[in-house]
Each structure stands twice: as C-alpha cells, then as structure tokens.
Amino acid sequence: MQAIRSYFDKLVKLNDLEFAEIVRVMKKVSLSKKEFLLNEGEVCDFVAFIEKGVFRYHHEIEGEEKVIAFFFEREFVSNYRSFLTGQPSEYYIQALEESEIWIIRKADLMRLYDKFPKIDRLGRFIAERLFLAVTARLDSFLFSSPEDRFQSLIKQNPALFERVPQYMIASFLGVTPESLSRIRTRVTGNY
C-alpha cells in the first residue's frame, strides 16, 4: 500500500480521504508463474498496480510470439488501449514470476474521477506518462539500433536478465536470440 501511495504522491498529493477511496476499490490478486492476467480477445476493464512480480505484454502472429513490453514492481500494468476504447485486447498479459497485484476496475475508477477532481488529475498524469513511454518506444524503433535499445533497456532494468528469459528480451528488442548474445557480449563483456 505504501508503494502505491508513494507512486501517486510523486504525481499528485492526495489527501487521506481521496487515497482511502482508491484503496476501497482496489482488490488484491495473486498470480502464479505463467498465469495470464489478460487474454487476447478479452476487453481490459482494469488497471493493476504491481506490488511484486514481473509481467510481459505480448501477442502471437502466425504462432510466433512478439513481446511488446515488460512491467515491473511499482508500476501499473494494463492494456490501456483496450481499457480506453472498450475494444478486445490483441495482446496477452502474463505473469513471468509469482506476482501480487492490486486491481482497480474501470467502472470504479470512472466513479472516482467524477467524485474527486484530484483523482481525475492523477488519471491525466498517468495518461501523460504512458504517452511519453510509448513515444520513447516508437522513437527507439524508428531511430535506434538494436544495440542502443539494448543499452537503454539494461540501464532501466539492470536485473532484467536475471528475471526474464533471454528469448523474450530478444523478441522485445526485435532481434534473434543469437544477435542478442552477440550484442550482450560486445556491450557488457558478459555472455
């Protein structure tokens, strides 16, 4: 709970009542390793704060998995596009470790937005942060080499390789596992 409050506080200072109202609608859920939080074809009607664990956001094209993003502790995980539009998800969200999350349903969040302008503002800040995250990723695909993308990835998540299988990281970077090994050796001297 303290982690969520700190996360919010960095964006908007909520008072105790406002925070209590959010807590009241949050539901704790535990997932085992490999369990799906969201399946392809389902509408994503939640955002979830990760207390413990790591998730991948991926889909399958012609039997091939493509990883779009990883989500870690102390951030929100959601298919925010499906959440906003009500369209079925084209992606899976899967726990890669035993995980614990706090789920907030869309209907509850909309009620809080209407009731508390500061929570509405919190929603604006979260949307803005997501916008920045996805533009950074678009830029990295348009303008960076796989090696640059690798370097910024390990800078953000130094423990990534200990928690996520290497073939998923390769998929995320858009390279083959063999290329990733070569890049990794070149950049870090490790293998």
Next chain:
Amino acid sequence: MQAIRSYFDKLVKLNDLEFAEIVRVMKKVSLSKKEFLLNEGEVCDFVAFIEKGVFRYHHEIEGEEKVIAFFFEREFVSNYRSFLTGQPSEYYIQALEESEIWIIRKADLMRLYDKFPKIDRLGRFIAERLFLAVTARLDSFLFSSPEDRFQSLIKQNPALFERVPQYMIASFLGVTPESLSRIRTRVTGNY
C-alpha cells in the same frame, strides 16, 4: 472558434464560462508555407489548434529528413513530449501550406487546469487520445506492411496526396518514393 468548441464538446461539455476562459488565452497566428512553428532544439511551450492548413512533424538525421506525423485542420499540433517534459524538441514542426492556428501557452493551460476541473479532465482526454494515436502508430510499424500503412493512411486522409509532397508521404511510411509509387499503383490503380 466553432470548430474548437465542437472538438472540445466531443470530449467534455464545457459551459460558456469555461470555454470563454480558454478563448481568452488563445492567440491566433498565421504561418506562410514552409514556415516553422517549432525548431529543433527549442522547448515546445504550446499546443495549437489548427483552423486551416497542414503541418508536418519531422527531424533530420545525418542530413536526411524523416517525417513522423502530419497534422490537419481541426486537430491539435504540438511536440507534446517536449511540452510535458520541458526538454528541447528533437523535431521540427513546419507548415506545408499557408496556415492559421490558435496557440495556447503551457503556463496559461496549467492555470486553467488548476481553476477548472472540467478543463483538467479535457486535458486527460486529450492525453488519452494522443496515447491511442501513438500506440496505433507503434503497432503499425511493428506489425503492418508498408502497403497496409498506406491503405490506412489514405483511408484517414483521402486528400493527402493533393496536399503533401509524395516524398514526405514515402518518408512517413518508411519506404522509398519509388516503392510508394509502386504501392500506390497496386492499391489504387492510380499513379
């Protein structure tokens, strides 16, 4: 003005006072063809509603221009990342026709957010729309062929080819002008 009100009304119903407060801080600016609204290296401290004209959002890497987006009438144009973060823009925003826009400065917008919760909510909706636009573009780069991207582009903007030089469209699609000609012939039967 009516175009702006309609645009806002589709997102949040503002009352006359709230709309008047926005109008009060908007400044009309005319740009000639090829004039820059934003230069690389400048901080983008505005959002601008396009009343007339078309803009491109692009940058230069080693002397080569790369077009990221086009902006048309009845939408907002901005480097929203630079606007949010206060970091200098890595992009240019350039008018491709004689254009007329309404500029809102960041400092004014922040004051309105503080004063009017419904305008703050409007800001959330705009951030959410931008998030959806950029995720769609990221998906199109990760998963669509240039031909699919071409088709969705002309579906969104049937008059695009009459207003924007073909080499810029090719740059936006990530193909050579020659490939674009071939795709265009194949898809539309035109050349």
